[in-house]
Amino acid sequence: MTPDERRRALIDATRPLLLEYGTSITTRQIAECADVAEGTIFRAFGTKQDLIDAVVEDCMAPEPVVAAIDAIPAEFDLEDTVTWVIKALSTRIQQIRLLMSALSEPHPHKNPRKPPHGDFHRPVDQAIARVLARFDDQLAVGTPTACWVVSAMAFAAEMPMMDRPDDGEPRNLARLILHGIAAPITLEASC
The missing domain is CATH 1.10.357 (Tetracycline Repressor; domain 2)
Structure with missing residues (x-):
């Protein structure tokens, strides 16, 4: 998976979790949903908040x-x-x-x-x-x-x-x- 594809997969996996759980979602939930290791989130986005911001930007x-x-x-x-x-x-x-x-x-x-x-x-x-x-x-x-x-x-x-x-x-x-x-x-x- 390219870095852009990985970021896209994480954004797509995070959106429904945000809708269901709000910002109380965990990086573990995101990683399981995206079928990646939890560390992948931090390599791709830095922080959970950066990933949430990316989901919002994508939605907007x-x-x-x-x-x-x-x-x-x-x-x-x-x-x-x-x-x-x-x-x-x-x-x-x-x-x-x-x-x-x-x-x-x-x-x-x-x-x-x-x-x-x-x-x-x-x-x-x-x-x-x-x-x-x-x-x-x-x-x-x-x-x-x-x-x-x-x-x-x-x-x-x-x-x-x-x-x-x-x-x-x-x-x-x-x-x-x-x-x-x-x-x-x-x-x-x-x-």
Whole structure:
């Protein structure tokens, strides 16, 4: 295994353990899950906290979301495209929220370290802008505003304190973004 492959295997093995046990996981648990010797963790990352930080960085990396957005088929219409974007954002938001929740457990003997935050939003917004640019002629606002609305609504829909009357169905959220809450205005034919 190359050093990068070993680091990837340790990150992948640690993530579900963090979700289940929080930061009380042991390097022994991680080593067993990754099927490596415990010393491998320290050679690859230095400390358990460095490995936890790497898991957080990996979870917050924009590349999987950008790849999902870039994979939107070109033949999709605007509603299908926005629905796909919302699904990609919602999936990542849920993953980040679960991990942050697992990391925020109180630790009576430790000073909690703030998790590292990479630059997630810029590449994701750029990916959203690329796919929405296909529909510039159908947007009532500029692409930057459209990107902001889609991202903000996807984020808001994933907040645990928000009641979601439609269970957060991405298609319904896409329709709300695209058509608002008002019923279509029908004009009566004049005589």
